[in-house]
Amino acid sequence: MSATPENVVIVGASATGLTTAQHLRRQGYEGKLTLVGDEEHLPYDRPPLSKQVLAGTWEPERVLLRSEDALAELDVTLVLGQPATGLDLGAKELSLGDGTALGYDALVVATGVTPRDLPGTDLDGVHRLRTLDDALALRAALLAGPKVVVVGAGFLGAEVAAVAREMGLEVTLVDPLPVPMLRQFGPQVGELVGAMHRDHGTVLRCGTEVAGFRSSGGRVTGVELGDGSVLDADVVLVAVGSVPATGWLEGSGLPLGNGVECTDHCRAAPDVYAGGDVASWYNPHFGTRMRLEHRMNATEQAMAIASAIVGDERPFAPIPYFWTDQYDTKLQAYGTFPDGARVQVLDGDPDERAFVAAYLVDDVVVGVLGWNHPRTLREARKLVVDRASLDVAS
Amino acid sequence: MKVIVDKDACVGSGQCVLAAEDVFDQDDDGIAVLLQENPSEERAEDVRQAAAVCPALAIRIEG
Numbered sequence: 378m379s380a381t382p383e384n385v386v387i388v389g390a391s392a393t394g395l396t397t398a399q400h401l402r403r404q405g406y407e408g409k410l411t412l413v414g415d416e417e418h419l420p421y422d423r424p425p426l427s428k429q430v431l432a433g434t435w436e437p438e439r440v441l442l443r444s445e446d447a448l449a450e451l452d453v454t455l456v457l458g459q460p461a462t463g464l465d466l467g468a469k470e471l472s473l474g475d476g477t478a479l480g481y482d483a484l485v486v487a488t489g490v491t492p493r494d495l496p497g498t499d500l501d502g503v504h505r506l507r508t509l510d511d512a513l514a515l516r517a518a519l520l521a522g523p524k525v526v527v528v529g530a531g532f533l534g535a536e537v538a539a540v541a542r543e544m545g546l547e548v549t550l551v552d553p554l555p556v557p558m559l560r561q562f563g564p565q566v567g568e569l570v571g572a573m574h575r576d577h578g579t580v581l582r583c584g585t586e587v588a589g590f591r592s593s594g595g596r597v598t599g600v601e602l603g604d605g606s607v608l609d610a611d612v613v614l615v616a617v618g619s620v621p622a623t624g625w626l627e628g629s630g631l632p633l634g635n636g637v638e639c640t641d642h643c644r645a646a647p648d649v650y651a652g653g654d655v656a657s658w659y660n661p662h663f664g665t666r667m668r669l670e671h672r673m674n675a676t677e678q679a680m681a682i683a684s685a686i687v688g689d690e691r692p693f694a695p696i697p698y699f700w701t702d703q704y705d706t707k708l709q710a711y712g713t714f715p716d717g718a719r720v721q722v723l724d725g726d727p728d729e730r731a732f733v734a735a736y737l738v739d740d741v742v743v744g745v746l747g748w749n750h751p752r753t754l755r756e757a758r759k760l761v762v763d764r765a766s767l768d769v770a771s
Numbered sequence: 772m773k774v775i776v777d778k779d780a781c782v783g784s785g786q787c788v789l790a791a792e793d794v795f796d797q798d799d800d801g802i803a804v805l806l807q808e809n810p811s812e813e814r815a816e817d818v819r820q821a822a823a824v825c826p827a828l829a830i831r832i833e834g
Contacts, residue, residue: 400823422828424782442828672826673784680823698826700782707783707801751801755785 381687382482382648383408386471388461389487390414392422392675393653395442397485398453400683410453411479413471415460415488418509419445424672426512427536428702432543433516437509461488464629466646483686486626486637486651487679490619490670495528497590502597503613506533515614519544523611526600528587530557532701534616535570539703542579549580549608551600556583562710562746565720566734569727569748570703577704582608619670621655636668641692643682650685652678662694663713663743671699696761706730709754712744712761721767724753733757740766772815773833774822776803780829787830790821803829 385401387394390412398410414420421440429435448455456473463472470478492505502523504515519525519541527538530552538550550557556567557574571581586603590613600608621636630646632638637651639658645651651658653675657668674697681693700709718736723745725732733753736744742765747754760767774794776787783801787794794814796804810818822830 396823403819403823424826673786673824676824676826698784698786700784700826702782709784709801751783751785752797752799755788755797758789 381406381408384411384480384482385409385485385686386411386413386479386481386483387485387487388413388471389485389489389653389655390416390420390455390457391487391489391653392420392442392672393487393489393679394485395420396676396679397487397652397683398451399443400680401686402451404683404687404689406683406687408482410451411456411481412453413456413459413461413473413479415458415474416508416510417458419443419448419455419457421509422672423507426509427506427533428540430509430512431506431516431519431537431540437513440509461625464626464631466630466649469648482648484649485682485686486631486645486649486655487653487675488622488625488655490654491622492615493618493620495587495615495617498613498615500590500592500597501595502611503590503615505615506537507619515612518612519546521611522546524609525549525612525614526551526608526610527614527616528552528600529614529616529618530554530570530581530583531561531616531618532558532699534614535574535703536701537614537616538574538579539577542574542577543704547580548578549582549610550574551582551585551587551602551608553586553603554583557581562708562714563716563718563720563736565727566708566746566748569730570708573704573706573730619654621657621668623655635666638666641694642685642690643678643693644685650682652682658693660694661692662696665713667697667713669697669699671697673698696758707747707749707751709747709751710744711754711758712736712742714744714746718743723757725750735760735767737767740768742767772812772818773809774805774807774818775831775833776805777829777831778802780827782827782829784826786824786826787821790824791817794818795821 420442459473559567588601591599636657654670742760745757
């Protein structure tokens with residue numbers, strides 16, 4: 378194993394990047410630390426963007442991950458407003474948008490993801506939501522009281538639809554799949570998510586593709602669906618997933634597949650690590666490669682990377698945790714939720730909208746989901762840790 | 772060490788309980804409940820871990 382590096386450069390100044398810096402210091406790393414971010418903002422947190430910031434219940438400043446004073450204590454050189462543009466593994470140099478090059482002994486890639494796009498959406502009134510500026514722009518647009526169409530009923534789309542509906546707006550949620558959050562939680566729970574949205578007055582158009590957009594004078598006026606119908610729209614959010622932000626690494630020699638491909642020690646190449654939304658790694662607990670766009674993973678993977686850099690290496694084998702808040706409902710989940718998994722209710726009652734369910738593959742618990750049932754869910758996490766067996770009769 | 776929980780920021784993940792169950796609990800809505808405001812020095816590392824892993828950064832430690 379190589380000696381502790383003296384110069385660590387972290388690309389990506391969001392949760393993973395900043396947490397890596399914090400944990401390096403927490404573990405006694407005293408060398409040079411540089412954090413590079415493509416936005417001008419100080420490092421901030423993303424989960425509140427589609428919830429409290431969009432709803433206006435939090436001032437934007439509240440999403441900062443650390444105050445300016447606390448950042449100064451961390452003794453990190455912040456290079457903000459600079460996208461990384463290239464990596465020379467041989468020379469151990471990172472190039473930046475302004476043409477400068479930064480040398481490193483160890484590099485951490487934490488550049489996150491970029492929202493996926495739909496063709497024909499270069500129109501005023503069509504929004505995406507990834508950054509704080511995106512959230513503030515969408516909030517400003519919603520305050521004008523528009524008719525809202527949300528394209529994509531995954532986490533982000535469903536959360537934004539809920540916030541917009543709670544602002545009293547006319548909201549339609551569109552997705553090609555038959556129920557919301559099908560990919561995340563399967564058909565049964567997806568059906569419940571759909572019912573919850575309908576109960577709150579959000580119109581669902583699931584099982585329908587978006588065929589195109591209507592506009593007038595460069596401004597969106599409607600969304601055309603595959604069945605020929607047209608939804609009037611003043612504001613459209615496109616939330617159709619994201620792709621790992623690895624374009625700047627093309628040709629660098631780092632293994633790129635679905636994200637930067639790492640070992641189970643979060644290493645992509647000698648002295649190069651990747652973490653957070655951009656990283657794909659083999660999770661020994663589940664025996665499968667993963668790439669997670671979840672807040673908890675940003676922290677946990679950053680901690681694992683910081684440990685590896687200072688020489689405390691162990692396989693990164695987390696039980697994934699994630700949550701979503703929609704209306705007055707909190708869905709929380711531990712583990713994985715593969716297609717075709719059998720769903721078994723462990724406690725509570727789906728009809729009463731308070732329950733915990735296990736997801737099983739070959740009768741082994743691979744995930745547990747809690748619907749407004751947080752304490753029981755925390756206890757059920759152990760079933761995932763233990764790879765517990767539940768037979769059909771129980 | 773003094774622990775402060777921002778209940779308004781808490782998302783009910785329960786990660787704090789997993790890290791230090793004698794210091795944190797959850798109410799029926801999942802929101803963190805502080806069992807010990809001034810945990811002993813022996814518990815300090817686990818409490819720091821709880822603050823570090825909180826996905827909502829809702830735990831602050833003073834001293």
